[in-house]
Amino acid sequence: MASVGSHETYYVPEQTRLPFFASIGLVFTVYGLGSVLNDIKAAESTSTSTWIALFGFGLLSFILYQWFSTVIRENHAGMNSDQLKRSYVWGMSWFIFSEVMFFAAFFGALYYVRNFAVPWLGGEGDKAITGQMLWPEFVATWPVIENPNSAVFTNPEEALNVHEWSIAFFAKFLPFWNTLILITSSVTVHFAHTALKAENRKRLIQWLAVTVALGVVFLFLQVEEYIEAYEHYGLTLDSGIYGSTFFLLTGFHGFHVTLGTFILAVMLARAIKGHFKPNDHFGFEAASWYWHFVDVVWVGLFIFVYLL
């Protein structure tokens, strides 16, 4: 078995300063962030807290940069056996699974409020008594435009979902274009991968650049949509459960697209620098898996947040 040889060369780094200092960066980041939030709530100055968070985040980013550089350097030096690379494959796959479950929590919340919580509040089904006792005038609709208690949670003016099945509507519907953009970007990143395997660096760089550009356009349109939501639709984070689910689902997705675009941009820079070989490009592969994952989440979002 080939693995006998690879066991002997499995690279176990002797010592590393990276994780310990990354932990310090991480704890400063979250402690600072938590303090900022609490300061805002208590109407106090946030300057100290902001500096703590920035210091932590700066340290964390610096260390992560060092960490990835080290790993890339070691790989270039030939220290990574095939077996170690398989560990990376397992690692990334299970990381993506954990991300799937993170989104599952929010999709699950959406499912629950749409199918149970809101109808019950509206006086339907098994737990109709809840609605009858609390807010008897509340009518269950999805999206919830009239909140049960609109004195506490201001009503949105209009919903952002698909409410008209016509070409004219979809032509002006940003999420529809964003769906096309992301699906296209999944294809272009695959083209980049094919080019990489075919040792065509020029095409690799071109397709990767196109993918990054599509990611940026997506984010731009997403910001555009948020501005519209806030300014024209009155749909905000605090406008009840529709706004809550809408912004957290699309927001965390947008955050992941931002991260994915950044990762792909790094891969683009590495491709330009001449990194990656046809048979050795795990960094690129991991980035593209992540990108495909982000696309799949969007398709789910488009169906459950906008279409249905």
Add this chain to the structure above:
Amino acid sequence: MSAAHDDHHHGPAKGITRWLFTTNHKDIGSLYLWFSFAMFLLGGTFAMVIRAELFQPGLQLVEPNFFNQMTTMHGLIMVFGAVMPAFVGLANWMIPMMIGAPDMALPRMNNWSFWILPFAFAMLSSTLLMDGGAPNFGWTFYAPLSTTYAPASVTFFIFAVHIMGASSIMGSINIIATILNMRAPGMTLMKMPLFVWTWLITAYLLIAVMPVLAGVVTMMLFDIHFGTSFFNAAGGGDPVLFQHVFWFFGHPEVYIMILPAFGVVSAIIPTFARKRLFGYDSMVYATASIAFLSFIVWAHHMFTVGMPIAGELFFMYATMLIAVPTGVKVFNWVATMFRGSMTFETPMLFAIAFVVLFTMGGFTGLMLAITPADFQYHDTYFVVAHFHYVLVPGAVFSIMAATYYWLPKWTGYMYDERLGKLHFWLSFVGVNVLFFPQHFLGLAGMPRRIPDYALQFADFNWISSIGGFLFGASQLILLVVVIKCVKGGKKATAQVWEGAQGLEWTVESPAPYHTFTTPPDPKLIHAQ
């Protein structure tokens, strides 16, 4: 790069940096175990405050709000700080040695998944000193108690939970990658020791549910600071949504804390019964079945919350199904002991106590699974007794059994058997005096999480408190045993125990800093 290869044969670095910067699975395992023990003492101290206050009716020692902070912090620290890191520590120490791997698959990340923990718990513990006090809403932090009515420190609690989750996810990814990718040639899946199997499945559960926990605390964060209404019916949300998402994490979580315990006990009982484990295959399948079922039973924690009757029935029957694979396991342990040449060293005593007392906790779990009966038991001391039986003489006893079992392998010396037995018997008596009366208290209607109670509960409460103090104090014996054993004693052989089987017993004691840099002889790998 030959330098990289030579590194394998270096010993540990000197001084504190050995521990801060280590990538060695044994060092990281030790760090996890020491950290866990520290948290066990801290969480235990909080428990002592609780039992002292409940020693007699009336408010004696602490304010009710502080009492709530104690129950909350006790639960959080024991679950996330003591039990989970202890099992991760055991996994770090033992899994590479059990499967003949040179180390964990991703050694640097291994260091990171440990070192973020002390910081997270420092942040969580620091909330005790903040204005408004520590989290006081129970370890299950139900909304709106943990959102609308929470102290300001809840923000730090949320971020601490995020970090703990990140630690668990990274640790689990590492464990899965190690088990799937680093096994020595000949170590097929069905030859893996059960401890490895149970951890493989536990790691899967962790990766599946820790992100859901992160999701639910994130919703809390947004409800508290950004005006969302996930858990507020006025905006169309639902506090019950919190409970669903929380328990979707929370129920697999309880199996996360017990499956590795099953693995430990399945290692110890064959050794001291000097027989092969009875029904190895069925043990593997039972573990997998329990893991699967753990995802579809969460709402049995919320029978009284007002669910449609179909939901109540589904969750009742699904929950009862868990008794089947669990029964398979208990049967197999007993069958392993049946007609074995048993001896009763400390690890075996803890393991046998585990089988008996965990099973009792399982039976009370079955009682609680019956929906109509649960309406009576819900939120009473019966529930407290139930989950403490599965967690203390269950999970914690298995960790102690594992500690005594592998301590000679870790230190190279035999521990003091007399002190070990003393520790066992005091713990065994203490834990039963502590928790058994709580069944009666619960059945008689004493609610959980209250600092004061009606007079008719007085007798069982002081008995329980005496048991608590006894159990708490006895744990210091463990500290003495471990320190003595690290310092010296009778030299341990490689095999340590006469009946011990498995790769970890083929290396000398103490285990060299690097083991299996070349894979072991496949002939050493036996069917389980």
